[in-house]
Structure formats: C-alpha cells, structure tokens
Amino acid sequence: MDLKWFTRYYGIEPKGSFNIIPGLGNGGGNYGVKAVLPDGKEAMYAIMQTSSIDSTNIPVYDVNFNLPTLIHEFNHSYVNDIQKRYEKDLENSGVKLYGIVADGMRGLAYTELISMLNEALIRASVVRYLMNHNSDLAVAKKQLMSEYGRGFFWITGLVNCLGEYEKNRDKYPTLESYSPVIISFYNEVAGNIGLMFEIKQ
Numbered sequence: 001m002d003l004k005w006f007t008r009y010y011g012i013e014p015k016g017s018f019n020i021i022p023g024l025g026n027g028g029g030n031y032g033v034k035a036v037l038p039d040g041k042e043a044m045y046a047i048m049q050t051s052s053i054d055s056t057n058i059p060v061y062d063v064n065f066n067l068p069t070l071i072h073e074f075n076h077s078y079v080n081d082i083q084k085r086y087e088k089d090l091e092n093s094g095v096k097l098y099g100i101v102a103d104g105m106r107g108l109a110y111t112e113l114i115s116m117l118n119e120a121l122i123r124a125s126v127v128r129y130l131m132n133h134n135s136d137l138a139v140a141k142k143q144l145m146s147e148y149g150r151g152f153f154w155i156t157g158l159v160n161c162l163g164e165y166e167k168n169r170d171k172y173p174t175l176e177s178y179s180p181v182i183i184s185f186y187n188e189v190a191g192n193i194g195l196m197f198e199i200k201q
Contacts, residue, residue: 018044021048031073032073078175082176125162144159
C-alpha cells in the first residue's frame, strides 16, 4: 500500500501512525478508527476481518482481496472529520438519496445519513486510488461496479467528480477545500432523482 498517497490525496500530513490490526474474533466486519492521543498525535487503525484461513487454521490475508478494504478503512480517519464539518450542507441532498437506498444501507449497517455519505466518498476515493496505481483500469472498474451493486448508484459521478479535484490541485490543495464542489455534486444528483427514476409508459 502506498501510504504517501493519503498525504498527496488529502493534502495534509498525517499526525501520527498507520496501524493494521488483524481482527481475529470480531466477526465479518472491518473498521476504520482513529485515536487522538494526549500529545495531539493520532493513531489511525484499520481493523481487518479474518475472512479466510489455510489448512492449518492460520489466517490468510490475500493482497488482491484485502487491499481495497485496507485503503477504505484508513480513509475513514480523513473523510469522517471532513464530512462532519459539512454535514449540514449535505443534509438536504443526502436525505433524498438515503430515502431511496435506506433499506440497502441499513443492511450494510449504515443506519445514519452521515454514515452513508462517508462511505460513498471513501468508496469513490478507493476507486481513485486503484485508478492511480493500476495501468489496467479493469481493477478500478471492478471495484466501481461492486460499490454500485451495494446501492451507491451515484458512485460513478462521484468518482469522476474526484477526478476533477485531482486535475485542479492548484485551486484545491486539500480534499476539504474541494468540499463545496462535492456539495454541489450532491445537490445536482438529488435534483435529478425524479428524472433518473422516471418510468415512461
């Protein structure tokens, strides 16, 4: 994993360490959490499920299977903070989107609007990582289709929106500085939901 990508992509230096925790007894979930220490430094954690074992019952972590999830969980330490500050600006459009995909999101344990919005930006950012680290776009497209299948039907537009961010870093030095554009993207998607799901006789 290219840890320097997080600094380049988010435009800020990490304040501490990246830590991978094998989740040997926490079921099928993966988690991304951050601890802010008394001295102001941060410890970022990716807690990874143990999804497979070998013939001797030793956990196996396959790179191709686990890498996107690992990137995903570390993204939480950045995205959660950013979107929390813009939660009110995203609320109106987010409510419209959540109303359509609520059942599916609850099935993924995203029971709150902000959880869905965080997940969407994180998942789109993982696709951007894969695009930037694989000459074959099929890897990123496979990830994109996977997210679409989970109910994030606007994911392609969000991935492309983040592509514009990457092209204009002189104007947007950090992902947080690009937040107004992301808010506008969501407003446009929410405004077109009626046409998107219109059925004609």
